Amino acid sequence: MSKLRSRLLWAFSITLIFAFLISACAPSAPTVVTQVVTQPAQVVTQLVTQPAQVVTQEVQVTHDVQVTAVPAALPYGLKPGMPYKGTTLKLLNCCLAAAQFYLQNQKSVAFTALTGIKVEWGDEPWTEFQTETQQEGVTGAKGWDLVAWVDTWGPGLYKTVMPLDDLIKRDNYDIKDFPEAYLAPGRNADGKTVGIPFRGHAFTLFYRKDVFDKLGLKAPTTWKEMEDDAALIQSKTTLKGLAAYYGINGGQNLFIWQSLLWSNGGDLWDKDYNVTFNNPAGLEATQRYIDWYRTQKITPSGSATFTEPDSSSDFAQGRSAMWIGWSWYYGNYINKTIVAPEVLGNVAFAPVPGWEGKGTPATYAYIWEVGIFQNSKNKDAAWEYLKFMTSPEVEKMVVMDKTAPQYNNVVVVHKSNMQDAEVNKLHNGLQQNMWSILQNARSLPMVTDYLEIQSVLETDINDMANGKDVKPTLDKMAADVQSILKRDGYSK
Numbered sequence: 001m002s003k004l005r006s007r008l009l010w011a012f013s014i015t016l017i018f019a020f021l022i023s024a025c026a027p028s029a030p031t032v033v034t035q036v037v038t039q040p041a042q043v044v045t046q047l048v049t050q051p052a053q054v055v056t057q058e059v060q061v062t063h064d065v066q067v068t069a070v071p072a073a074l075p076y077g078l079k080p081g082m083p084y085k086g087t088t089l090k091l092l093n094c095c096l097a098a099a100q101f102y103l104q105n106q107k108s109v110a111f112t113a114l115t116g117i118k119v120e121w122g123d124e125p126w127t128e129f130q131t132e133t134q135q136e137g138v139t140g141a142k143g144w145d146l147v148a149w150v151d152t153w154g155p156g157l158y159k160t161v162m163p164l165d166d167l168i169k170r171d172n173y174d175i176k177d178f179p180e181a182y183l184a185p186g187r188n189a190d191g192k193t194v195g196i197p198f199r200g201h202a203f204t205l206f207y208r209k210d211v212f213d214k215l216g217l218k219a220p221t222t223w224k225e226m227e228d229d230a231a232l233i234q235s236k237t238t239l240k241g242l243a244a245y246y247g248i249n250g251g252q253n254l255f256i257w258q259s260l261l262w263s264n265g266g267d268l269w270d271k272d273y274n275v276t277f278n279n280p281a282g283l284e285a286t287q288r289y290i291d292w293y294r295t296q297k298i299t300p301s302g303s304a305t306f307t308e309p310d311s312s313s314d315f316a317q318g319r320s321a322m323w324i325g326w327s328w329y330y331g332n333y334i335n336k337t338i339v340a341p342e343v344l345g346n347v348a349f350a351p352v353p354g355w356e357g358k359g360t361p362a363t364y365a366y367i368w369e370v371g372i373f374q375n376s377k378n379k380d381a382a383w384e385y386l387k388f389m390t391s392p393e394v395e396k397m398v399v400m401d402k403t404a405p406q407y408n409n410v411v412v413v414h415k416s417n418m419q420d421a422e423v424n425k426l427h428n429g430l431q432q433n434m435w436s437i438l439q440n441a442r443s444l445p446m447v448t449d450y451l452e453i454q455s456v457l458e459t460d461i462n463d464m465a466n467g468k469d470v471k472p473t474l475d476k477m478a479a480d481v482q483s484i485l486k487r488d489g490y491s492k
Contacts, residue, residue: 074114075114075393076114076387076388076391076393076394077171077172077173077387077391078114078115078384078387078388079115079384082115082116083380084115084116084117084378084380084381084384085115085116085117086116086117087116087117087118087378087381088117088118088119088120089117089118089119089120089145089146089378089381089382089385090119090120090122090142090143090144090145090146091119091120091121091122091144091145091146091147091148091370091385092122092124092132092133092136092144092146092147092148093121093122093123093124093129093147093148094122094123094124094125094126094129094148095123095126095129096121096123099331099407099408099409099411100199100328100398100409100411101121101199102404102407103398103401103404103407103409104389104394104398105119105121106401107389107394107397107398108121108385108389111384111385111388111389114388115381115384115385117381117384117385119385122144130149130150130153130156130451133147133149133153133156133157134153134156134157134160136373137157137159137160137161137373137374137375138160139375140373140375140376143377144373144376145372145373145376145377145378145379145381145382146370146371146372146373146376146382146385146386147161147370147371147372147373148198148199148368148369148370149195149368149369149370149371150368151185151366151367151368151369151443151444151446152185152444152446152450152451152454153451154185154186154188154194154195154369154446155189155446155447155448155450156448157194157371158188158189158194159188159374160373160374160375161194161195161371161372161373161374162194162371162372162373162374162376162379163188163192163193163194164192164193164194164196164371164372164383164386165192165193167383168193171387173387174392175193175196177392177414177415177416178196178197178413178414178415179197179365179413179415179435179438179439179441181365181367181438181441181442181443182197182200182365182367182413182438182443183197184443184446185367185369185443185444185446186367186369186371194369194371195369195370195371196369196370196371196386196390197367197368197369197390197413198367198368198369198370198389198390198413199367199368199411199413200365200366200367200368200411200413201326201327201328201365201366201367201411201434202326202327202363202365202433202434202437202438202441203255203259203324203325203326203327203352203363203364203365203366203437203441204324204325204326204327204329204330204349204350204351204352204433204434204437205219205220205226205322205323205324205349205350205351205352205353206315206322206323206324206325206329206330206333206347206348206349207219207321207322207323207347207348207349207350208239208321208322208343208346208347208348209346209347209348210342210346211233211237211239211321211346212229212321212348215232215233215236215237217229217232217233219348219350220350220353221350221351221353221354221361222353222354222355222356223260223263223288223353223354223355223356224356225353225356226242226322226353227241227292227296227298229241229321229322230242230296230298230321230322231296231298233321234298237321239318239319239320239321240298240299240300240314240319240320240321241298241299241320241321241322242292242298242299242320242321242322242323242324243299243300243303243306243311243312243314243315243319243320243322243323244256244292244293244299244300244303244306244311244324245303245306245307245308245310245311246293246303246304246305246306246461246462246465246466247304247305247306247307247310247462248458248459248462249307249308249458250454250458251451251454251455251457251458252307252308252458253458253461253462253465254454254457254458254461255308255324255325255364256289256324257285257286257289257457257461258363258364258444259324259352259361259362259363259364260285260286260288260289260355261277261281261282261285261286262362262363262442263285263353263354263355263358263361263362263363264281264282264284264285264355264358265281265355265358266279266281266282266285268445268481269445269481269485269491272491273447273485273490273491274482274491275478275479275481275482275485277474277477277478277481278471278474278475278477278478282474283470283471283474285355286461286464286470286474287470289461290464290465290470293465294465294467299320300314300319300320302314303465304462304465304466308325308326311323311325312325312329312332315343316332316333316338316339316340316343317339317340317343318339318340318342318343324352326366327349327410327411327430327433327434327437328409328410328411330347330349330410330427330430331408331409331410333347334347334408335405335408337406349430349433350433351363351433351436351437352437360440361440362440362441362442363437363440363441363442364441364442364443364444365437365438365441365442365443367413367443370386370389370390371386372386392414392416392417395412395413395414395417396412396417396420396422396423399411399412399417399423399426399427400422400423400426402426410427410430410431412431412434415435417431418431418432418434418435418438419431419432419435447485447488447490448488449484449488452484453481453484453485456477456480456481456484457477457481460473460474460476460477460480
């Protein structure tokens, strides 16, 4: 999109928002959302006071604005003429306090102005979210129309969300503007697209640039370089080398392990679902991961119990020089209320290292998908909102919106936005770094009981970090996973 067209869309959206708000608001003062326009002028921010589960779009406006007629051609591929005006959609999601979700929900006001469709975002507790997605998919009892889900939950939802390929083709929706690693988990067992990438992260190496510069170091490109850098840093400073995490918490201790496994040419299992992560390549990768903590001691002493947030905090507070985790954490590392003063302004990033002599690094691309429930009574209207909320234009609005400093969002999933000059300028090139990672990244295998497999893997990884011998534990882990795959009919 050209800069001129982008500016026109911004101005057009704002005009329509105000036109809608003036025509739709009742005289009595609503209690849920107050809309204000802040600087920069093209960004609309809502101050939200939300009920426990759903944010609605009641709005109070005191501005006098000139109403402009809605043109025949609408942005985002939306249908003209408001054919679904008066419909209320419900999006089943969690964690509305997350910066991306908070800001994305705000932009729904513009969608309502364009279409007359209201949108309610759910705010399910994380601990209940997956269960709610599965129950609603089967029963439709609570009337949710759209649903967001974490990649590995897909097999439990594929039969309950509708295929989108015909709609994508009909409306010329640019599905190719997403990396393949983000698209794969959104396809069901028949290869049909049932989910659109919505919230995604690239596994990223963060490091203290000031420390590296002082010691004459460059960002490591191999695990050996990273290990050597960590040891040198520990010998020359008071910092630990790498804030690793081996604690049990939703499979978080598997991310680095899988990167080591894949970069050494290993895998969880082969094409026939025969477990392979305990073969020589898998054993070597696992032993290396455990040795960072047990023998090389380049990680903090508490790493055996560290979760992902624990280790990130260790890095943010200036106790470790490197951290490996999701790209969205950069939003924390540039937030002065979260990081130590010596860390602020000194965090750089690079792709996760690879195994020396084994080619381009390969790591995990984490993705949330969003789709439409088969039992929704508002499928056509839901598709209109799905086009809007997953459009590159709206995503750019969200990532560029810095009017609420406490909601500093850096998440994008479109190729075009990862390579966008304005987006990258605002975030020191983070999104371009994501793009370089994602070109060779992969998704986790989509099997029905992956979360049960994940529980086996993360428990045994933690046991090894806490002292159990690696090879026998890895063999036991492989046998347990093979049993699950066999039980579910994946292997003989």
